[in-house]
Amino acid sequence: MAAPLLFSIGLLGLLIGSFLNVVIHRLPRQLSVVSPPSSCPACGHRIRPWENIPVLSYLFLRGKCAGCASGISWRYPAVELFTAGMSAFTALQLGWTWALLPGLLLTWALIALTFIDLDTQLLPDAITKPGIVLGIIVNSGAYLLGHPLFASPLESILGAIIGYGVLWLLAMAYLKFSGQHGMGFGDLKLLGMLGAWLGWTAVPMILFIAALLGGLIGIALLLAGRGRHHAIPFGPYLALGGWLMLLWPKEIIQGYFSLLGG
Structure with a gap:
C-alpha cells in the first residue's frame, strides 16, 4: 500500500x-x-x-x-x-482490498471492547449484538456480490452459533465443577461476534490464542505477587486472538499444526 x-x-x-x-x-x-x-x-x-x-x-x-x-x-x-x-x-x-473497510470496522470495535472490559469487566451488548448481525450481513453481502471476504454466509452463521455455544459449554462446565462463574456472558457474545465475522473455523484458534495468552499473563501476575483473587478480564485476549486471525488466519493455523507435528 x-x-x-x-x-x-x-x-x-x-x-x-x-x-x-x-x-x-x-x-x-x-x-x-x-x-x-x-x-x-x-x-x-x-x-x-x-x-x-x-x-x-x-x-x-x-x-x-x-x-x-x-x-x-x-x-x-x-x-x-x-x-x-x-x-x-x-x-x-x-x-x-474489499476486506479493508470491514477489517478496520472490526478492529475499531475490538479496541473499544478491550478498553471497556479492562475498565469495567463488561462487554456491552450495544457493540457485541450488532457486531454479530453486522458480521453476518457483511460476509453475506460480499459473497452475493462475488467478493467473498472472511467467511461464506453459512460459515458466518455457524461461527456466531459455535462461538457463543463453545464458551457457553465451557462456562457451564466450570460452574458445575467449581461452583463459580468463570466468565461473563459478554465473553460468549464477543466470541460469537468474532465467529460471525471470521467464520466458524476461526473460533477454535481464537479461543486457543486467548487461553494461551490469558494463562501466561495469569502466571506472570501470580509470580509478581498480585494474588489469586486478581480479576483478569478475558475479553481483551479474545479480541487480540480475533484480530490476529483477521490478519493471518492461514499462517496461524499452519503454524499451529506445525507445532503439533502435522
Whole structure:
C-alpha cells in the first residue's frame, strides 16, 4: 500500500480513536455517545472543537483542562495513537482490498471492547449484538456480490452459533465443577461476534490464542505477587486472538499444526 494512503488511514485512525474515547467512557454508563458534547468532568467546561484535535490538543493544553486546569488523563491521546497504529497496520496487512473497510470496522470495535472490559469487566451488548448481525450481513453481502471476504454466509452463521455455544459449554462446565462463574456472558457474545465475522473455523484458534495468552499473563501476575483473587478480564485476549486471525488466519493455523507435528 502506498505511503500517502497508509498515512491517511493513520490520520483516520486518530479521529476514530477520539470517538472511541467517548464510546469507552459513556457506553458502560449507558449514556449516549452522540450527545451532549464532551465536557470536562471536573468543572463542566464544554470542550471546543480546537480543544478536541486528537493528540495535538492534549499537547497544546499540556494535559490540562482549558477551563479549570485539572489534569486530563494520558489515556485519551494513548487510545488515539493506539487506534491510529492499529488502523495503519491493519491496512498494511489487508491492502487496498474489499476486506479493508470491514477489517478496520472490526478492529475499531475490538479496541473499544478491550478498553471497556479492562475498565469495567463488561462487554456491552450495544457493540457485541450488532457486531454479530453486522458480521453476518457483511460476509453475506460480499459473497452475493462475488467478493467473498472472511467467511461464506453459512460459515458466518455457524461461527456466531459455535462461538457463543463453545464458551457457553465451557462456562457451564466450570460452574458445575467449581461452583463459580468463570466468565461473563459478554465473553460468549464477543466470541460469537468474532465467529460471525471470521467464520466458524476461526473460533477454535481464537479461543486457543486467548487461553494461551490469558494463562501466561495469569502466571506472570501470580509470580509478581498480585494474588489469586486478581480479576483478569478475558475479553481483551479474545479480541487480540480475533484480530490476529483477521490478519493471518492461514499462517496461524499452519503454524499451529506445525507445532503439533502435522
